[in-house]
Amino acid sequence: MPHSGFTGASVAARLTALFDAGTESPLPSTSGLRLAHGSVAGRPVLAAATDPARDKGVLGIAECADLRRAVRRARENRQPLVLLIDSAGARLDDGLPIQGALRGLMTELLDAGLDGLPMISLLGRNVFGGASMLAFTAGQRCYAPGTLLAMSGPRVLESAGGGDRTTVLAAIDGRSRSRHGGAERLLDDTLPAYAAALREWVAALPASEQAPDGLDDERRRLAQRLGHGLNEAAPPPAALTGFDAVPGPLACRGRAFVGAADVLKLATLAESAAAPLELLLDCAGHSVRLGDEALILTQYLVHLARTLRRRVGNGQEVRLRIAGEISGGIYIAAAGAASSVDIAPGGSVRTLPQTSLDSILTRPDAASTNASADFAHYAEFGVADTVSALA
Incomplete structure (x- = not known):
């Protein structure tokens, strides 16, 4: 060979x-x-x-x-x-x-x-x-070693103030990703x-196909990654804002960009929430901060999705309501895992935050590519199951 x-x-x-x-x-x-x-x-x-x-x-x-x-x-x-x-x-x-x-x-x-x-x-x-x-x-x-993996590509991360290209690439390459261990291998x-x-x-595959899902161990490792301060630019868990754990929907409000610590807190709250779980999202999209990407933001987002989908697999409904403009990885994680998705009044879905799209597409019609489309087509596209905004 x-x-x-x-x-x-x-x-x-x-x-x-x-x-x-x-x-x-x-x-x-x-x-x-x-x-x-x-x-x-x-x-x-x-x-x-x-x-x-x-x-x-x-x-x-x-x-x-x-x-x-x-x-x-x-x-x-x-x-x-x-x-x-x-x-x-x-x-x-x-x-x-x-x-x-x-x-x-x-x-x-x-x-x-x-x-x-x-x-x-x-x-x-x-x-x-x-x-x-x-x-x-x-x-x-x-x-x-030269693999580049991130929710946001180098151009977006540079535009968001992540530093020069050398700094950005070093934070998201195979060497950086593999140092977190576990299922990562260089x-x-x-x-x-x-x-x-x-x-x-x-x-090495086990004889039994139904192996433990490993979610609880993964949550501990992701929490340790944040707590150990593997990247000082990442927001500490104590600085979180925007999530409510009050009776009623579990909510993310304020049209903010959610980072690794935010996503892990949402997954932790979702794990212990009463059934059926009502999830209300009003956040613009996933973070484009290099500190979050250095922690492998994608892994946190998929962990949230696996946490929500395990509840669905156990027969517990997870109802997602999108109450603001949402896009990118947080939409894919939550909507892909939920048993139903509804667009609430004031809610919409976009492909990416417009600032990110502007960094990727330089065409004059970049805005139209990111258009949230007519609400009547949301169910047709599979983006949502129902649209309360039409009621």
Whole structure:
């Protein structure tokens, strides 16, 4: 096997290197996603790969639909799922409907994880936005030193005052991510190293598919990460504002940008709240502060989603009401996990905060791409189930 870089290899070369020789077989795809099945260490697995050579591997509506089908197939056949993710995130030109597509995909992956489906994420060069959230639905992630992973890309983080490009990249690269340990693993950037890591993961899978979900242990580790001050620029837990734990809805108010500490507090409150859980969100989106990204903000957001979805899996309703303008990772986490989503009067959903979108898209029509659309289309797009604003 040639010792070439994994992050620089084509998606075809990556798949060929990972499967046992002669076992790879492609599966139908209606998008830029590459799907295949075969054997790894003698065990049948299913792989889904974004293709960075096709529009930076972005996730559009078609890619989300293909990946949902792949997850279902893996669950039906009880085959481990390998996610090869190298993606700039959501296809922003798809406008608001991509939020509905990502919501549905997040629900599919959360349920698969709760059902015990083994999943591993093998990360390429760039893993941003919604793609980073998909990576954290898996039980393990493998990085190369030069992998860049964050909810917000370097351009947005620089624009938000995160420092120069060198500082930003050092905070979100594979070395930085892997130092947090647990399910994070740093690999040499070679095809053989990734193939060996995958074989080791497959060989170590437990005989019982219904392993503990690990949420409680994860919450403790995430709290310790905040408490140990691994990044002094991150907001301390004691400085939180905006969440209420009074009788009635669990609320985030003030149209603020939620960071790692905010998300962890919301998950902690949601875990102990009475059923059914009413969640009222009035927040602009996820934080674009480098301090939050250095703590792996994506992991906190997916932890919140897993916490909420576990309640749903246990038969407890989680009703989300969106009372303000919401966007980005906090929308995908909460809406993907909730059993129902309602747009309250004054509520709306956007793809990203406009300031973030302006840093990514320089076209004059960037504002229209981020338009929140007519309320009548929210249910059609899968963004919400009901719209009280129409009543």
